Amino acid sequence: MNIEFAPLRLAPGYRKVAAALTERILDRSLPAGEHLPPEIELARQLGVHRSTVREALRELETNGLLERRRGSKRMVVTRPANDAVAEGVCRALSLSDVTFQDVWEAMTMLEPPLAAAAAGRREPEALAALEHAAAQFRAHNADAKAVDTPVAVREVADFFRRLGDCARNPVLILAQEPLLQLLEPSLDAMIDKVPQARARIVTAERRLVEAVRARDTAAAHDWMAKHIRDFKRGYELAGMALSQPVG
Amino acid sequence: MNIEFAPLRLAPGYRKVAAALTERILDRSLPAGEHLPPEIELARQLGVHRSTVREALRELETNGLLERRRGSKRMVVTRPANDAVAEGVCRALSLSDVTFQDVWEAMTMLEPPLAAAAAGRREPEALAALEHAAAQFRAHNADAKAVDTPVAVREVADFFRRLGDCARNPVLILAQEPLLQLLEPSLDAMIDKVPQARARIVTAERRLVEAVRARDTAAAHDWMAKHIRDFKRGYELAGMALSQPVG
DNA sequence: GTCCGTTAATTGTCCGACAATACTACCATT
DNA sequence: AATGGTAGTATTGTCGGACAATTAACGGAC
Numbered sequence: 001m002n003i004e005f006a007p008l009r010l011a012p013g014y015r016k017v018a019a020a021l022t023e024r025i026l027d028r029s030l031p032a033g034e035h036l037p038p039e040i041e042l043a044r045q046l047g048v049h050r051s052t053v054r055e056a057l058r059e060l061e062t063n064g065l066l067e068r069r070r071g072s073k074r075m076v077v078t079r080p081a082n083d084a085v086a087e088g089v090c091r092a093l094s095l096s097d098v099t100f101q102d103v104w105e106a107m108t109m110l111e112p113p114l115a116a117a118a119a120g121r122r123e124p125e126a127l128a129a130l131e132h133a134a135a136q137f138r139a140h141n142a143d144a145k146a147v148d149t150p151v152a153v154r155e156v157a158d159f160f161r162r163l164g165d166c167a168r169n170p171v172l173i174l175a176q177e178p179l180l181q182l183l184e185p186s187l188d189a190m191i192d193k194v195p196q197a198r199a200r201i202v203t204a205e206r207r208l209v210e211a212v213r214a215r216d217t218a219a220a221h222d223w224m225a226k227h228i229r230d231f232k233r234g235y236e237l238a239g240m241a242l243s244q245p246v247g
Numbered sequence: 248m249n250i251e252f253a254p255l256r257l258a259p260g261y262r263k264v265a266a267a268l269t270e271r272i273l274d275r276s277l278p279a280g281e282h283l284p285p286e287i288e289l290a291r292q293l294g295v296h297r298s299t300v301r302e303a304l305r306e307l308e309t310n311g312l313l314e315r316r317r318g319s320k321r322m323v324v325t326r327p328a329n330d331a332v333a334e335g336v337c338r339a340l341s342l343s344d345v346t347f348q349d350v351w352e353a354m355t356m357l358e359p360p361l362a363a364a365a366a367g368r369r370e371p372e373a374l375a376a377l378e379h380a381a382a383q384f385r386a387h388n389a390d391a392k393a394v395d396t397p398v399a400v401r402e403v404a405d406f407f408r409r410l411g412d413c414a415r416n417p418v419l420i421l422a423q424e425p426l427l428q429l430l431e432p433s434l435d436a437m438i439d440k441v442p443q444a445r446a447r448i449v450t451a452e453r454r455l456v457e458a459v460r461a462r463d464t465a466a467a468h469d470w471m472a473k474h475i476r477d478f479k480r481g482y483e484l485a486g487m488a489l490s491q492p493v494g
Numbered sequence: 495g496t497c498c499g500t501t502a503a504t505t506g507t508c509c510g511a512c513a514a515t516a517c518t519a520c521c522a523t524t
Numbered sequence: 525a526a527t528g529g530t531a532g533t534a535t536t537g538t539c540g541g542a543c544a545a546t547t548a549a550c551g552g553a554c
Contacts, residue, residue, distance in 0.1 A: 012317065012537060014305070026338065038504055049539045051298060054506090055305045058261070062309040063335060070259065070505050070546055080339040088310060088335050089421060091273065092327040096417045106418040109360040117352070170343045171353040171429075174336060175422055182418075259506060285535055296508050301536090317515055317536050501550075507543085514537075523528080 013048050017056035020046070025065050025077055034077045036066070086177035093182060094247030100235060101242040103182050107228050110176055111160070115208060115224035116217040118166035127213060130162040134205040141198040152198065153188045157181075159205055166212060182246045187231070193238035200230050260295050264303035267293070272312050272324055281324045283313070333424035340429060341494035347482060348489040350429050354475050357423055358407070362455060362471035363464040365413035374460060377409040381452040388445040399445065400435045404428075406452055413459060429493045434478070440485035447477050 011019075024030045036042065039057070043050040060066040064080025122130070137155040157180040164173040191197045204227035211219035235242060258266075271277045283289065286304070290297040307313040311327030369377070384402040404427040411420040438444045451474035458466035482489060 014537080022338075026341065032342070040504085051540095052538060055302060055537095058302050058305045059309045062306045063338065065338070068505080079342045080335070082339070085336055085339045088327070089332055091269075091310065091312070092329070092332045093417060093421060094273065095279070095326045098417050102416045102418045105364070105416055106422060109357060109419070110422075113356040169349045169352055170340060170345050171349045171426070172356070174340060175353060175357075179418070261506080287535085298509090299507060302506095315536080495554105497552105497554080499550105499552085501548100503548080504546085506545075509540105509542080511539080512537100513539095515535085516533100517535095518533080519531090521528100521530080524526090 013052045014055035014059070017046055017048060017053060018059040021056065021060055022063070022065060025060075030077050032077050032079050036077065082174055082177050083181070085174060086181055089178040090181045090247065093178065094245070097245045098182065098247075099243045100186055100240070100246050103179055103186075103246055104228070104232055104235075104242070107176075107179055107183070107231075108225070110172070110179070111228055112221045112224045114167050114172050114176065115163060115212070115220040117169065117172070118163045119212045119215050119217045119220035121168050122166040122212050122215070123168075126162065126166040126168070130159070130166055130212060131209055133159045133162045134202075134209050137205060138202045141202060149188055149192055153184055153191060156187065156201060157184055163208070163212070183231075186235070186240070186246050190231075190234050190238045190240060193240075194234045197230075197234050200234075201227075204230065260299045261302035261306070264293055264295060264300060265306040268303065268307055269310070269312060272307075277324050279324050279326050283324065329421055329424050330428070332421060333428055336425040337428045337494065340425065341492070344492045345429065345494075346490045347433050347487070347493050350426055350433075350493055351475070351479055351482075351489070354423075354426055354430070354478075355472070357419070357426070358475055359468045359471045361414050361419050361423065362410060362459070362467040364416065364419070365410045366459045366462050366464045366467035368415050369413040369459050369462070370415070373409065373413040373415070377406070377413055377459060378456055380406045380409045381449075381456050384452060385449045388449060396435055396439055400431055400438060403434065403448060404431055410455070410459070430478075433482070433487070433493050437478075437481050437485045437487060440487075441481045444477075444481050447481075448474075451477065 021030075030036070037045070039050050039053050042057075043053045046053065057066060057068070061068060064084045065077065067076050067078045118130075133155065137152065137159060140155065141152055160176060160180055161173070164176055167173070204223060207223040208220060208227065211217075211223055232242070268277075277283070284292070286297050286300050289304075290300045293300065304313060304315070308315060311331045312324065314323050314325045365377075380402065384399065384406060387402065388399055407423060407427055408420070411423055414420070451470060454470040455467060455474065458464075458470055479489070
């Protein structure tokens with residue numbers, strides 16, 4: 001008689017709660033900066049237990065959509081930070097045994113046109129930041145008073161990031177971030193074994209800054225291509241295997 | 248007198264648990280496919296409560312490092328799937344109001360050299376998959392008996408994915424995935440408004456297959472560049488604003 | 495008005511319990 | 525013996541509540 005269908009709860013509750021909150025954030029009905037109600041209140045509104053809400057919030061937090069602090073009402077909607085997103089990409093890539101060759105090849109494809117775009121579109125303040133990054137690396141690596149390696153490597157990556165800012169394309173900025181993160185440990189190992197590496201980087205950065213300042217897209221493209229090729233040469237000079245996994 | 252130091256618990260427990268498990272996975276001491284002990288056992292080993300373990304597991308699950316099923320001992324270590332990682336990237340990008348122009352520009356940079364690499368490195372079975380993808384789209388979009396739009400759009404994206412497989416570079420494959428996901432809805436809207444779009448895609452895919460089969464890297468590069476330019480032309484013909492946010 | 499202690503609100507963690515679910519092992523049938 | 529069904533059991537999902545740690549907000553002292 002009374003045909004009663006199954007509850008049909010395919011997805012667990014915490015997942016549905018997370019999906020609901022994520023949707024509200026993605027469609028901007030919960031804009032960035034908004035304060036969410038506390039866990040207990042969310043649980044009451046959604047009709048689930050606080051533990052369930054917490055597990056859902058953990059998912060949003062992991063996705064960078066939420067930021068929270070222990071203590072008081074500071075659960076705030078945020079936009080995922082570039083480096084956090086890139087970290088997820090790096091995890092996936094390093095787990096699939098990506099080699100230096102793979103990362104390098106991606107950079108040969110991405111970076112020269114990115115530099116050209118940066119030269120074509122740079123704004124004064126982004127150019128200033130780029131010049132500052134180049135000046136900092138140059139100052140820290142002049143002659144023999146070189147700063148310690150991890151700092152130098154980070155400054156190299158920062159130069160790329162400032163170049164990305166000049167290009168004013170969020171897709172490119174986010175696309176190159178995982179490459180930089182993956183390259184950093186390898187570059188760290190290489191830069192100490194190749195004495196001329198720092199000087200060559202200084203030169204390449206100077207030429208790139210000049211090209212970007214002059215809005216010379218072709219020169220920016222070519223110098224970046226040289227810069228990237230130099231990385232590979234540095235690896236070969238350091239005697240490191242190109243087919244070696246990064247990370 | 249008794250100098251008592253603070254407990255010094257900067258990070259919450261669930262985060263430390265998640266970090267510990269993540270590290271074990273990333274350094275391969277927990278290889279993919281491995282079965283983790285049940286929650287209660289993990290809680291006992293780590294000296295925390297099951298709820299804390301659960302919140303940590305939720306983080307790993309969100310990062311794609313863990314797969315679980317309700318019921319029995321099926322908590323298994325996995326490698327994050329490409330589309331799941333790309334989804335996170337897409338979330339970040341669509342929240343930063345990426346425009347079609349931005350995505351398209353990234354594709355103009357990435358796809359032609361990717362096609363060239365595919366032509367240079369394709370293996371028989373990847374080539375066969377590429378030919379199959381092209382044939383499927385051609386069959387489904389011949390004449391007037393066109394299949395419904397979402398399927399067609401997915402097939403276009405799949406052609407790019409098969410091309411990525413030919414290139415045999417995990418970085419490139421993962422880099423283009425968010426672009427494809429972001430482009431899909433826009434392409435979906437465009438393809439119906441531009442009558443000749445399907446035919447042009449068929450042509451471009453045929454030429455690309457020919458180039459990849461012949462290992463003609465230059466032709467692959469150029470036809471892909473044409474293919475990508477066509478997307479933009481299609482948008483303009485459809486009267487869609489290039490500076491319109493995607494997603 | 496500024497600084498500081500108190501208070502209240504909120505999160506992090508814990509404890510325990512039970513239902514839902516999926517695997518497993520066993521039994522019956524062919 | 526192989527197959528199919530069934531009960532049992534382990535594990536996850538959810539719930540209820542409790543308390544300590546921490547932080548924002550409030551109010552009072554100077």
